[in-house]
Amino acid sequence: MRRLLKCNFFLTLRKQTLIKAMRKKNILFILSIVVVGFILQSFVVIKPQEDETNKAVISKKNGDVSHFFGLNCMSCHKNFRNAEKFGRFTVAGSVFDEARARIHKNPIIKLYTEPKAQGKLVATINGDKLGNFFTTENIDFTRNGLYPVLIGSPTATESIKYMQTPIFKGDCNSCHGPRAEALGID
DSSP: HHHHHHHHHHHHHHHHHHHHHHHOOOOOOHHHHHHHHHHHHTTOOOOBBTTTTTTBBBBTTOOOOOOHHHHHHTTHSSSSSTTTHHHOOSSEEEBBTTTTBBBBBSHHHHHHHTTTEEEEEEEEEEOOOOOOEESOOOOOTTTTBBBBEEEEEETTOEEEEEESOOBSSSGGGBBTTTTBBOOOOO
């Protein structure tokens, strides 16, 4: 009897050890799948929205192909060595609501040659329903730069916001978010 109990004890102990080992293997397997998934996600090519001439990639009202809201779009879409797969953006960014709590769907960005929407209108970029805006159109920032205007809902308290200083490049999220207040409008 003693021998049988001893044998059962060792079998139970061995079974528990095997179960623990299997759990560790399962956890490691799941973690490795998650890590591989995150790595692969960064290389996923999303088919861009193209205009009728198939030349420029431009965000569109109610579009849903953009991603990584709030991050610097130009990190991949300008300097990344494979940017030709994604499109080389000339202007891109993300827009929150006024409280900076949610995305602002379908933002509109206009670029002028003079402050407060004066001078020549150089470009109008309609953002998508995910709060992002982008274009690969050739934007001439000229020697004096361009002045962005952010347009929100006509019923908002402040429906238009003007940037007081000119920009000389279009990577809006490189400043708005990390160094300056994130873009926001209602």
